[in-house]
Amino acid sequence: MDHIDAPSSEFDKYDFDSVMTRALASSILSSDSCGPARGSAKNGIPELLNFCDMGEDHTPVLLDHENLVPLVDSHGDYYFPCHFHTREGVRIASIGELADLARKKKEGTCSPEQMSDSGTCASSSNELHIYAVPAGRLFIFAPKYVGEIFDLPHVKVSSGLPVSLKVISITPRVFDVINFFDRDESSRIVEKALKETSETHRMKRSSTGASGYNVNSQRTSENGFDTHGKEAQKVKRRCLDVLGFDHYEESMTDGLQVLRYNKTTAYIPHMDWIDDHYKREEHNFDSAGVGSNRFATILLYMSDLDENDGGETVFKEGWPVGQPVEERVQIDEVRN
Numbered sequence: 001m002d003h004i005d006a007p008s009s010e011f012d013k014y015d016f017d018s019v020m021t022r023a024l025a026s027s028i029l030s031s032d033s034c035g036p037a038r039g040s041a042k043n044g045i046p047e048l049l050n051f052c053d054m055g056e057d058h059t060p061v062l063l064d065h066e067n068l069v070p071l072v073d074s075h076g077d078y079y080f081p082c083h084f085h086t087r088e089g090v091r092i093a094s095i096g097e098l099a100d101l102a103r104k105k106k107e108g109t110c111s112p113e114q115m116s117d118s119g120t121c122a123s124s125s126n127e128l129h130i131y132a133v134p135a136g137r138l139f140i141f142a143p144k145y146v147g148e149i150f151d152l153p154h155v156k157v158s159s160g161l162p163v164s165l166k167v168i169s170i171t172p173r174v175f176d177v178i179n180f181f182d183r184d185e186s187s188r189i190v191e192k193a194l195k196e197t198s199e200t201h202r203m204k205r206s207s208t209g210a211s212g213y214n215v216n217s218q219r220t221s222e223n224g225f226d227t228h229g230k231e232a233q234k235v236k237r238r239c240l241d242v243l244g245f246d247h248y249e250e251s252m253t254d255g256l257q258v259l260r261y262n263k264t265t266a267y268i269p270h271m272d273w274i275d276d277h278y279k280r281e282e283h284n285f286d287s288a289g290v291g292s293n294r295f296a297t298i299l300l301y302m303s304d305l306d307e308n309d310g311g312e313t314v315f316k317e318g319w320p321v322g323q324p325v326e327e328r329v330q331i332d333e334v335r336n
Helices: 013-028 045-050 097-105 181-193 231-243 331-335
Strands: 083-086 131-135 148-150 164-167 174-178 222-226 256-260
Touching: 013 083, 013 097, 045 131, 097 181, 181 222, 181 231, 181 256, 231 256
Parallel strands: none
Antiparallel strands: 083 131, 148 164, 164 174, 222 256
């Protein structure tokens, strides 16, 4: 397996991806490990390559597609490499960064949550977990259990407090984002939204859909948009940091949407992606193929309410933690 020369004279993160994929596929992993769930694309090819390059029908063309440095196998076929992230989503961009991660793991660097009262580290594992992500795809956290903590020291906030994710649900995948923003930021965002006067961004009845202004009886809240305000930009950049992006791309974000729910207003249960069932939009929203859709929703609560005062977000497809499977009752069974 040969490595195609990179177009750049400098060894960058895309060169690292190619070298790392080649090393894993040809020397470190067995040829039949780490294959795609949908099955092998070609016999005799290391399964990792079939995972990293899902083929033309399943590899979205992202903004950095032209920067990818492909591999070529013994048959002369080209494969796009994976990109690699830590458990916490940090992209590994060089051999030096990989070596530094391995050194810190060997030294037993301990997170605050792992530190016991006696000052010793409660975790004895020195394994370095690296996550390979297929070309054209984005990093997704891989929680193992409810209550698991992901410390995110690379995410910086105004308060200086440590940011982390706490797993609330595995399916659907839901996290509590700890210390993401503070009251001062919240107040400034709300104040700007209430003062906005432009027709496209001011607070008004919420709409649905990918384009245009479409009032829906299922969504009775009010909302406004803050796309380029100082606080909005800070929060949007922080969102991408949390999600595992290694650089900010404005085109990958929505405007910061500020919602207001008064008494009797709500947004009934819905899937928070853009559904173009009748293919009326020019954009391809089918992310199972080469399209793209809403990748993640981050909900920020701008005000506090007492218990039973409303304002909850409910994930109706999720089951209570610890409930035995045999006790679960589907909503349709209740209605019948």
